[in-house]
Amino acid sequence: MNWNEWREKARKLLNEGVAPAEAVWNDSPEFQFSVLERKPLEKPTIPKEFLEIGPLIAAARDPDRWDLLYRIVYRLNHESIHLLNVTVDNDVKRAMDLVKSVRKDIHKMHAFVRFKKIDIDGQETYIAWHKPEHLTIELGTPFFARRFGDKPWSIFSPDASAHWDLKELTFGPGMAEHEFTHQDEFDEVWKTYYKSIFNPARLNLKMMRQEMSPKYWSSMPETALIHELVRETPQRLQKMAAAPQVRAEVPAKLGLRDLKSLASNCTTCPWAKSSTQTVFGEGDSQARLMVVGEQPGSEEDLAGHAFIGPAGKVLADILNDLGIKREEIYITNAVKHFKWTPSDDGKARIHKKPSGGDMHACKPWLEAEIAAIRPKVIIALGVTAATSILGRLVKIGEERERNITNNALAENVIVSWHPSSILRAFNQEDRDQKIAELRSDLLRAFKLSAL
Ligand code: SF4
Incomplete structure (x- = not known):
């Protein structure tokens, strides 16, 4: 049924x-x-x-x-x-x-399905085998029709299969794993890609197993590399430590006005040239609560002010609702320049997520802002801000209810959702939940800052 x-x-x-x-x-x-x-x-x-x-x-x-x-x-x-x-x-x-x-x-299916190219009567076709935990083939595969609609493909699982013929998505019976034994050059492509994104500095085997459960490994060619990469980690870490990393040079003990003026001329990263201006933080220079976001978006880049675009409006609505005045707090970003890439038609600037290197380069500005203001509470919105402040990879869903008190930058650090994740929410239920959680985290941070 x-x-x-x-x-x-x-x-x-x-x-x-x-x-x-x-x-x-x-x-x-x-x-x-x-x-x-x-x-x-x-x-x-x-x-x-x-x-x-x-x-x-x-x-x-x-x-x-x-x-x-x-x-x-x-x-x-x-x-x-x-x-x-x-x-x-x-x-x-x-x-x-x-x-x-x-x-x-379904999310894991979208992340872990790996297609293999085969030839059927002279036509290039892509096939994949995946073992979902639930009966999710019908719900999860329309994503692939949207994403890879220009190629025919089939996805097989033990319970069911999905088939895209460039026009229609149909479903059929399942297939046991041992019946699915194709290997091709796509395996090599995935291995190369995985090797290039593997970051030894973030190696955490326990987390890796949680995120990418070994039960999916048999259909993921790149997992054959895991043992080799883990073995090489100490040498790769040494190499990374020896490599020069760019970092903004910021004089110590400057006030906010001087910092803002100096940062306006910072050209440490390539994004300084492709964006309009440095978007420095703004607000009360003695604020007890500091809000840190990711990086300016297109609108912020043009206007020179943080959090004034669509995500900024979400934040402003919540702050208004809570009776928190923007001018009583300090709002900034972990990275001060807009990093972007042109859209396919070249008409829009598409946001590009800051890398670890970008965070590292810009962190002296953030540290200098924090040192000048000395907020009692920092609330970091989104993974980039939280990672930059805490110096480790952070999962917002797992840590947002904590009050982190062992950080050198502020007495209290709280992490929460970035308002842009509310704009990208999966559905209304997800959106409502994230708004409620961000609202509650901001209120908690504000009350703590007032103690
Ligand atoms: S992102 Fe930060 S470090 Fe990089 S150029 Fe801009 S202000 Fe300087």
Whole structure:
């Protein structure tokens, strides 16, 4: 049974008023239910939120998912249409756990699928094998049709397969891993790419296993290199330490006005030439709370002020809502120049994420700003800001509720979402959650700074 078949059956049962305890669901298209008590409904209501999460729950590898879905849809109609907002409810909690797990599985599919090129009757075709944790082939593969729509491809998994013929995405039966044994030059391409992005300074085997679970390794050619790269790490680290790294030269103990003036002439990085100007921090020179973002965007680059573009508006709305005045705090970025690349048609400047080298180059300016202001609390928004302040790779979702008190730059460091991640949110639910979390982190930081 799939989500659409379940919907059809569930609608009939709801119309007839069959209670969840009566229905016995299983994966077969046939199912049984006994008649105990019925509360017929003329027109069942299915809220939009349920239709958004329903297909994700239906894709979970959980034998109870159909019962759970029916219990929720029945309760939405008989108890409260707002049931999904009751996050402490056991059914809602279980549903949200499954949604989270399925979304994560889809994300891993997008990250770990590796295509191999084969020739079928003279036509270049791409195939891949992937073993998802859940039944996510139908939900996860439309992404590849959008991303690689100009090539025919197939993705096989033990449960199902997806096939793109340049016009239509269709689904078929699965395939065992041992039946899928193609090897080609694409393996070499992936290996070269992986070798080029492997950073020995960030080697953390435990984290690597968490992020890229060994269960996916068999279909990822680059993982054959992991042992070799790990073995070479000490030599590569030595080489990196010996290589000269650019870093802005900033005189000690300058006030904000002098720092801003000096930074306006900084040309340490190539981005200084391709952007309009240095965008230095602004705000109260004695602020107890400092907000640090990533780097200026296109609008900030043109105007010369931090956080005034679309992400800045998200931040401004939250600050207004919390009653925090922008002029009472200090707002800056970890990197002070706009790094960008032209769009395909050459008409727009597309933001490029700052590298570790960019953060390293610009950190003296950030340290000098912090030394001049001496804020009690720094809130770092996004991975770049958090990594620059803490000097290590940071996962915002895992650390945002902490108050980090062992950092040399400020008594308290809090990390939270960058407002641009709210603009890029997966869906409304994700957006609302990130706004609520950023709001709560900013409020916590502000209250702590006032103590
Ligand atoms: S990004 Fe920072 S270090 Fe690089 S040129 Fe701009 S101000 Fe200087």
